[in-house]
Amino acid sequence: MNRDYAERPVIGISSCLLGQKVRYDGTAKRDRWIVEQLGRFVDYQPICPEMAIGLGAPRPPIRLVASATQPRVVGVEDPSIDVTDRLEGFALETAAQLGAISGYVFMSKSPSCGMERVKLYNAGGHAEKKGVGAYARVIMHSLPNLPCEEEGRLNDPMLRENFVNRVFAYRRWQTLRATDLTAKALIDFHARHKYMVMAHSQAAYQRLGRLLSNLKGVDLSRVADAYEAEFMAALKRRIGRKRHVNALQHIQGYLKDRIDGGDKAELAQSIEAYRREEVPLVVPMKLLHHYFRRHPDDYIDQQWYLDPYPESLGLRNAI
Ligand code: SF4
Known part of the structure; x- marks a missing residue:
């Protein structure tokens, strides 16, 4: 019953979880179990959607804001900056190229990568944890059978x-x-x-x-x-x-x-x-x-x- 696991699954992952300093404040959020344990048996395909659409690091923070249709991702300091369409467009392009991956680990709470319970702000500036990151939402919708999780939930x-x-x-x-x-x-x-x-x-x-x-x-x-x-x-x-x-x-x-x-x-x-x-x-x-x-x-x-x-x-x- 000893299986051969030589064929390593490839997992898409938010780049910051692998230790890449791509967060808005120029830091990383390396996850030890993901890198040192699971990483022994899988290969990772790191993707930072905010870097990919050219926002750079460090960058002004962005957040999810409720709107009449789909929530928008806008600048915290300058709400006239709206990157929703660019994030969604990048997600659609990426999903079309991700056919060979076998899973995805998203960074929690991010307005781009969060899978669930992302802070969603209303016009008055009050937030409820009921949003989904703009990039993650399109990936999960486009690849409905792909196993997806967030790093925080993986502690359970x-x-x-x-x-x-x-x-x-x-x-x-x-x-x-x-x-x-x-x-x-x-x-x-x-x-x-x-x-x-x-x-x-x-x-x-x-x-x-x-x-x-x-x-x-x-x-x-x-x-x-x-x-x-x-x-x-x-x-x-x-x-x-x-x-x-x-x-x-x-x-x-x-x-x-x-x-x-x-x-x-x-x-x-x-x-x-x-x-x-x-x-x-x-x-x-x-x-x-x-x-x-x-x-x-x-x-x-x-x-x-x-x-x-x-x-x-x-x-x-x-x-
Ligand atoms: S959460 Fe997503 S968008 Fe934010 S730094 Fe990590 S990979 Fe980039």
């Missing part, structure tokens, strides 16, 4: 694990789409992600299965587009412990005639301890790996749920 272990899982899953999907699409390849992809998708949503797994139920004479590329949207939406759903327990118990079933009563009890106890929040997910996962190493099963060996991304990221130690 559950959101971090969910994002990294989606990035690696999307990379595998993109690899599949880059080849000549066949019905067999689609069905194979679906089979290998069975327990991963089931853990997120049983209903989504069934819907995905129905999409692939009769592929004779159909336009595979249209089926694949529908599959991609449903697959990525399913993986976005958070998984509670109950759902992981369900998936673990299904997989445990493949060992029932291969391990003795003592081993079965040990595995069941480990899953139960995880359910009771006494141990993290990595504990029953390790035990499953251990038993399947001793009693290999071809079908389980194929399941990405057991090894979705490089283990040394340690993400399952924290959920």
Whole structure:
């Protein structure tokens, strides 16, 4: 079950998070986990939309201001400076060139890059945290299946694990789409992600299965587009412990005639301890790996749920 993660996903990222001094005050906002941990397994494509449209650093600050239609990005000191159209135009151009990336990490709170809860000012100068950065909004709208997160939200272990899982899953999907699409390849992809998708949503797994139920004479590329949207939406759903327990118990079933009563009890106890929040997910996962190493099963060996991304990221130690 040792996977080869040699094919590194490329992740778009707000340049300041990598340590580039491109913020309005000429500073950076380097994120250590992103650079030093996740950066061991992915490549980054840094993009600073404000620099790209020629604002320079340092530069006068800008902010999001409510308007009758879409919020505008204007100067704090000189509101007659409005860079909304340039930011949106750059985002459209960039989105058209970002087809090969497998995820995006945005800098939070920025009027350009913030994904959510960006301060949105009204005419009276009062702000509510309900805006979306002008650049981020267009990127997310143009690439709806792309896994996107903000650096602040990635401090939450559950959101971090969910994002990294989606990035690696999307990379595998993109690899599949880059080849000549066949019905067999689609069905194979679906089979290998069975327990991963089931853990997120049983209903989504069934819907995905129905999409692939009769592929004779159909336009595979249209089926694949529908599959991609449903697959990525399913993986976005958070998984509670109950759902992981369900998936673990299904997989445990493949060992029932291969391990003795003592081993079965040990595995069941480990899953139960995880359910009771006494141990993290990595504990029953390790035990499953251990038993399947001793009693290999071809079908389980194929399941990405057991090894979705490089283990040394340690993400399952924290959920
Ligand atoms: S938040 Fe976005 S626009 Fe602001 S400095 Fe970072 S990359 Fe540039």
